[in-house]
Amino acid sequence: DTAVSQTPKYLVTQMGNDKSIKCEQNLGHDTMYWYKQDSKKFLKIMFSYNNKELIINETVPNRFSPKSPDKAHLNLHINSLELGDSAVYFCASSPLKNTEAFFGQGTRLTVV
Amino acid sequence: GNSVTQMEGPVTLSEEAFLTINCTYTATGYPSLFWYVQYPGEGLQLLLKATKADDKGSNKGFEATYRKETTSFHLEKGSVQVSDSAVYFCALHGSSNTGKLIFGQGTTLQVKP
Numbered sequence: 637d638t639a640v641s642q643t644p645k646y647l648v649t650q651m652g653n654d655k656s657i658k659c660e661q662n663l664g665h666d667t668m669y670w671y672k673q674d675s676k677k678f679l680k681i682m683f684s685y686n687n688k689e690l691i692i693n694e695t696v697p698n699r700f701s702p703k704s705p706d707k708a709h710l711n712l713h714i715n716s717l718e719l720g721d722s723a724v725y726f727c728a729s730s731p732l733k734n735t736e737a738f739f740g741q742g743t744r745l746t747v748v
Numbered sequence: 749g750n751s752v753t754q755m756e757g758p759v760t761l762s763e764e765a766f767l768t769i770n771c772t773y774t775a776t777g778y779p780s781l782f783w784y785v786q787y788p789g790e791g792l793q794l795l796l797k798a799t800k801a802d803d804k805g806s807n808k809g810f811e812a813t814y815r816k817e818t819t820s821f822h823l824e825k826g827s828v829q830v831s832d833s834a835v836y837f838c839a840l841h842g843s844s845n846t847g848k849l850i851f852g853q854g855t856t857l858q859v860k861p
Contacts, residue, residue, distance in 0.1 A: 640791075667847050669847070669848075669849075671849075676853070677786075677835055677853070677854040677856075678851070678853055678854070679792075679837065679849075679851040679854075680851070681848050681849065684846055684847055684848060686847075691846050691847075692846050692847075692848055694848075726791060726792065728792075730847055732847075734780060734841045734847055735780075735847075736780075736782060736794050736797055737794075737847070737849055738794070739784075739791040739792040739793070740791050741790060741791040742790075742791050
């Protein structure tokens, strides 16, 4: 009965590959997010969707493409992975846009 | 633009010591303020929140008061435990009404027995 679940938890891949991270929330929330946490633990928003509509796209390279098939799912696809993409990626959701967010466990992506 | 600044870590305390982690913010309007905690290897969990000036958020012995006059939201706990060892993040909602959270840089707390 996990509220926000991401898969996979760990992802190790070679430069140049394409990979996806999946996120699902069972909280009935309308808004979902992707955040990136770098090696110094700094967190920054990447994308936000509200009812399947993109509302935030924070100067992320267009190799990153979010997709929201329905309001319970927000996936992140990354093309042509680079070493600098190594980070922990967190999915989150919130019931309304300016209420607290609930985070998944994170996906640790390592590009070698 | 909006921003959050936290005290540099790591903070190392003995068990039962008093904890303060400072957080100040810059924002237009009246942001909501949050403290999140990240235990090792885990995601972020909401610890407490405050949505307007002078509100006090509290949870698990932690407290923080929304001080608009000093633009601060310092986290305190009277007696820390080893299990409180984690990274603590102060955050606010930006003024754009998009739900975007702006985080401070995080403060690592290590509590020794």
